[in-house]
Amino acid sequence: MYRLLKKEGAARRGEFATVHGTVQTPGFMNVATAGAIKGAVSAYDLKELGCQVQLCNTYHLHLRPGDETVRALGGVRRFTGWEGPVLTDSGGFQVFSLAKLRSIREEGVTFASHIDGRKIFMGPEESMRIQSNLGSTIAMAFDECVENPAPYEYAKASCARTVRWLERCKTEMARLNSLEDTLNPRQMLFGINQGCTYRDLRVEHMKRIAAMDLDGYGIGGLAVGEPAEEMYAIIEAIEPHMPEDKIRYLMGVGTPVNILEAVSRGVDLFDCVMPTRNARHGHAFTSEGVRNLLNAKYTLDESPLDSRCGCPVCQKFSRAYLHHLFKAGEMLAMRLTVMHNLYFYNHLLADIRQALDEGRFAEFYQEKIQVLGKRI
């Protein structure tokens, strides 16, 4: 249940209450696709890094270890050791990212498993059942994340099908939640807005799903290759049609600048693989911009990654050490940089919340927008 605490322009400060804890928004969810934060960061570390919500993936956990297995082990929260809220993505993104391995029809999507090629059928009902077995706090509707660019007619048809799928998700979720032995009988369902870069499709779709009284609303199919300005424009176009009393989640986004821009346009929740993936590839996000720790200039640099960062890594280790760890291929390089980046993201959102609390988001935005995207 979302509670709007304060507004500054379109930016919202709120709280999202769930059975597994209350999420302060705007907030960032930490991505643990296959039940683990890539880079050897555990649920135990996540607490220290300021994580509020862990995100796991339906498709990936269904394939391995299997949702029945996870259920038998008490659900994703118990299984991964993360006690707070968990959001499970539906598998809709895999319709996009594994495009070469799947075919879509009205009933759902058939994937050729990326692990062993075996056929996996996933429709709205299957996705809901898997997510129910995973026992997540929030289930995402099964959608099609459409590639960009996509022809108008395709986008339109896909949107219509995503609506039909959402209706089926809602029905199935209600059924599953009413079962005696369901893991989380209060599992929530978020719908997902689609429509590619077509304003009219986006708005129409948003109106359609807004009327369905869901627990929250995702904005999907963005940051898939379109320019950032286009993404911002789409958010602005659909924002007036999103229920004010429901949480809004911009899926898969993004850079610190993207997040700031989206918050200023009324988005509450984010997730992105960037802090973890880029960390594994040597890129660190800092209060001054982005650093590539593999660069030769860090060989003798004794300063911390970010002098204004309170993370455990910045208290102890130098850029020179991290540079060496990356050069040497030590896994510690990844672990430390992932920890830093997640801390950075989680605390960027905490700073945004504080600025909103204190009614100075506009200044905060102005100050940060200049600096966060820079490569240093």
Added chain:
RNA sequence: GGGGGAGUUCCCGAGUGGCCAAAGGGGGCAGACUGUAAAUCUGUUGUCGACGACUUCAGUGGUUCGAAUCCACUCUCCCCCA
């Protein structure tokens, strides 16, 4: 002392007359990454006044229109026998 083998661009290593500034790795330098098929992928890596020129394949000299590739000698290293 006798016999055999080898020396290639930062490293390893292919190449044994022109298509070779020289394959492929590694290393170096840089870039990308947005609901994770990603500890991945891409570019670049002799010099310069740079759609061309110049200097490189242990050294020196030679054969040839033309040599990293053939010949002679020299140097260095490795292996085997004494």
